[in-house]
Amino acid sequence: MSVSSSQVAALLAVVALLAAGGTYLLMSSTTEPTTASTATITQTSTVTTTQISTSTATKTQVSTITTTTTQTSTTTLTKTAEASSLEVTPLGHATVMITLGEYTIYVDPYGIDFSTSPKADLILITHPHPDHLSTSSIQALSKDGTELIAPESAKSSLPQAITIQAGEEKSVDGVKVKAVAAYNLERRNQRGDLFHPEGFGVAYVVSIGGKNILFAGDTECTSEIQSLEDIDIAFLPIDGVYTMTPEEAAQCYIEIMPKVAIPYHQNREDPNQVKDLLTSTPSIKVEIYQLP
């Protein structure tokens, strides 16, 4: 895909990683009309400074990221037209929490103690393998009105879920959830079966707070994932046994061209490999989390 200058101007998102735990704090202000689009990340506390400049016809967009030394992840996006506060927080293996104000979404909650976590308004399950579908985690996060979206393959474990299949889109509480085909191309178990055959699981593109966030689940770089466009933040798996290797993920990121890349589902692989492989693609900012 390619990112047009107008998309850049409209969606320019610059995210910086904090030290321990990783924190995003994104504050963005738009001034117009002018002649260039510039994003400047300034980190006041502990980490790095990054500057992204793109030339566009009519707008100047200045994004300043200021990080603090807190232990949580915070992405705060402020626009002139619409003020909102979007946080995207990787919590573990393939578990990510998204909050927009009071609204909370979890993707594949698993493997951690959620007893003190904010309850979920929406839970998305990519597929029913035990490192993605944990009924106890879902139970711990559920409250009255919690919505659950999962593929048909998870229906027996989650009869209450709204089912979705690749290519479908659902809207829940104004959040757009698009399911994308996620499957293995070549990785198989000892019996010779693909770990994740086509139709078993899905990836999700969640559109919330003006951002499109990809959660690839367990997949290789399928044509459906390659052809995604306008992705602001992309989570791709890199474990290399069940899903992509870091090398394949780096190539897949180049196909998708998200603004921010966050390798997850790491097992023994090092997400820094993805960052190293993408140093010559500066338009993709790779954020590193050490996830189990």
Ligand SMILES: [Zn+2]
């Ligand atoms: Zn998995």
